[in-house]
Amino acid sequence: MDTSAAPADTRVATRHDSTIDRLPATFRWGTATSAYQIEGAVDEDGRTQSIWDTFGRVPGAVDNGDTGDVACDHYHRMPQDVGLIRELGLDAYRFSIAWPRVQPGGRGPANAAGLAFYDRLVDELLDGGIEPWVTLYHWDLPQELEDAGGWPNRDTAYRFADYAELVYARLGDRVEHWTTLNEPWCSAMLGYVEGVQAPGRREFAAGMHSVHHLLLGHGLAAARIREANGGDAPRHPLSLAITLNLSTARAATDSPADQEVARRADGLGTRVYLDPLWYGRYPEDIVADLAARGIELPVQDGDLEVISAPLDTLGVNYYFSMKSSGVDENGAPLDASGSPTGRAVPYGLPRTAMGWEIMPEDFAEVLTRVGRDYPGVPIFVTENGAAFADVPDTAGFVRDQGRIDYLAAHIAAVVAARDAGTDIRGYFVWSLLDNFEWAYGYDKRFGIVRVDYNTQQRIPKQSALWYRDTIQRVRASE
Numbered sequence: 001m002d003t004s005a006a007p008a009d010t011r012v013a014t015r016h017d018s019t020i021d022r023l024p025a026t027f028r029w030g031t032a033t034s035a036y037q038i039e040g041a042v043d044e045d046g047r048t049q050s051i052w053d054t055f056g057r058v059p060g061a062v063d064n065g066d067t068g069d070v071a072c073d074h075y076h077r078m079p080q081d082v083g084l085i086r087e088l089g090l091d092a093y094r095f096s097i098a099w100p101r102v103q104p105g106g107r108g109p110a111n112a113a114g115l116a117f118y119d120r121l122v123d124e125l126l127d128g129g130i131e132p133w134v135t136l137y138h139w140d141l142p143q144e145l146e147d148a149g150g151w152p153n154r155d156t157a158y159r160f161a162d163y164a165e166l167v168y169a170r171l172g173d174r175v176e177h178w179t180t181l182n183e184p185w186c187s188a189m190l191g192y193v194e195g196v197q198a199p200g201r202r203e204f205a206a207g208m209h210s211v212h213h214l215l216l217g218h219g220l221a222a223a224r225i226r227e228a229n230g231g232d233a234p235r236h237p238l239s240l241a242i243t244l245n246l247s248t249a250r251a252a253t254d255s256p257a258d259q260e261v262a263r264r265a266d267g268l269g270t271r272v273y274l275d276p277l278w279y280g281r282y283p284e285d286i287v288a289d290l291a292a293r294g295i296e297l298p299v300q301d302g303d304l305e306v307i308s309a310p311l312d313t314l315g316v317n318y319y320f321s322m323k324s325s326g327v328d329e330n331g332a333p334l335d336a337s338g339s340p341t342g343r344a345v346p347y348g349l350p351r352t353a354m355g356w357e358i359m360p361e362d363f364a365e366v367l368t369r370v371g372r373d374y375p376g377v378p379i380f381v382t383e384n385g386a387a388f389a390d391v392p393d394t395a396g397f398v399r400d401q402g403r404i405d406y407l408a409a410h411i412a413a414v415v416a417a418r419d420a421g422t423d424i425r426g427y428f429v430w431s432l433l434d435n436f437e438w439a440y441g442y443d444k445r446f447g448i449v450r451v452d453y454n455t456q457q458r459i460p461k462q463s464a465l466w467y468r469d470t471i472q473r474v475r476a477s478e
């Protein structure tokens with residue numbers, strides 16, 4: 001790791017250190033990225049287009065017209081990037097597989113050259129003593145599948161299961177940790193309802209159909225993977241998960257209008273995923289809300305059994321929270337058919353560069369609630385982190401105290417949730433590198449390692465060194 005830009009003494013203390021030090025030495029520490037956000041090389045070795053390649057060419061869809069064409073050029077710099085992870089002393093690396101790289105067009109046989117990249121990545125990680133955590137779908141749907149209807153179309157779930165099997169066949173002998181989907185809420189709501197992420201559709205009913213097909217795809221893929229690993233007589237260690245982005249859904253006031261939208265925000269944000277996954281049923285209130293709008297979830301016989309097959313762990317991503325109000329700024333009721341989850345009302349707290357309020361107490365609450373209402377498996381925090389307007393010094397070093405404070409407060413929230421009885425076993429900081437932050441492009445920097453996009457130089461920020469030192473301290477503290 002090139003720390004030549006760093007000043008001699010980079011140690012920083014935070015007021016959360018003694019809390020964080022209570023984590024056990026067995027707690028797993030990692031960092032996360034996703035394929036489209038870092039890889040670049042979009043036309044190489046047989047990769048075809050994803051919905052993000054298409055969306056990036058829609059005028060105005062992505063800030064500054066940025067695309068993932070080059071991103072962090074990770075496809076060509078992978079060994080160096082794995083070296084960074086090793087030198088930070090991390091236990092695990094969560095990355096995603098680009099579906100259009102390993103199964104161009106989303107159907108048919110595997111593309112050997114595409115799979116070979118992930119094969120090398122896994123070996124490089126294992127050689128460095130780092131556990132690979134694979135996410136199969138982090139939003140880069142092959143464009144051909146979107147052309148055939150995308151996630152609102154049931155067939156996409158079956159295509160996803162086929163793809164999962166291809167990847168598992170190649171990597172399953174060495175990868176234990178498999179996550180089917182990253183944040184299906186974002187795929188459905190941001191991609192198909194709000195249209196602010198690929199594929200940019202604004203169709204509420206289609207978005208709700210996506211919810212079911214994403215969950216079905218998850219269940220079918222999980223079943224195929226288990227079966228490929230020998231079912232009840234597993235050939236290799238296997239831990240299966242899904243990762244959800246969760247938040248609180250507080251009502252802005254006690255008024256019935258605000259309580260009502262908070263209920264819907266919780267229903268559409270949390271329960272519509274976790275109820276079918278855990279209990280094999282959709283929440284009755286949400287089903288009734290949808291029925292009132294003439295929408296029925298496209299559930300077929302047997303789907304809920306597939307979706308609710310037990311998982312080994314649950315991944316939780318958390319960034320921020322806000323309150324919900326059912327009335328506009330002037331107190332007039334909002335039309336539920338426009339925004340069923342109402343108007344977001346801020347707490348009035350400091351914000352990150354994303355405009356997201358910094359609310360670690362709600363993180364502890366989310367984790368505690370999940371552990372209580374959806375018990376039975378260990379939780380891993382698979383993403384948490386913050387974008388700030390980093391200012392590098394002349395050597396390129398970033399003293400990102402704001403990010404350190406954010407991370408420390410949120411790791412301390414994990415400790416608080418553990419104290420409250422939730423079984424949380426690990427934490428992955430988002431992200432290893434500054435990268436393509438979806439519709440916000442490259443301006444929003446989430447990395448603990450700075451990327452100079454002119455030179456592709458990687459320069460660990462102070463937060464990376466702090467993370468490394470914190471992990472060492474926690475490991476030594478028992």
Ligand code: FCB
Nearest residue numbers: 034182183245430437438
């Ligand atoms: C999450 C995404 C991840 C990244 C962070 C900031 O919703 O999973 O790719 O963009 O937000």
